[in-house]
Amino acid sequence: EDPEGAVEGIVRRCNAEKLMEIYEIAHYDSPSEFLRLIAAKRGCLGPHGVPDKKRAARGVLQDWNSGKVPFFTVPPETDSR
Numbered sequence: 001e002d003p004e005g006a007v008e009g010i011v012r013r014c015n016a017e018k019l020m021e022i023y024e025i026a027h028y029d030s031p032s033e034f035l036r037l038i039a040a041k042r043g044c045l046g047p048h049g050v051p052d053k054k055r056a057a058r059g060v061l062q063d064w065n066s067g068k069v070p071f072f073t074v075p076p077e078t079d080s081r
Helices: 003-013 016-023 031-042 053-066
Strands: none
Touching: 003 031, 003 053, 016 031, 031 053
16 A cells, blocks of 8 residues: 555665665665655656656565565574584
């Protein structure tokens, strides 16, 4: 229902440098700015050239679901006795 909210979670969890590399975008300071850059890059523009962040968010979610956006966490260290 809220693709922008879902992408906000992805952006906060993923490595910013990796996202900038994958999408070939400049540095961003917030999930909203990330979506604005993606919208501009992909031509997702509304009336008067306003970035369509909802449409851009849907595209990022498709990328996430297809595996284009990698995400992993480092496993916890174990006591090797």
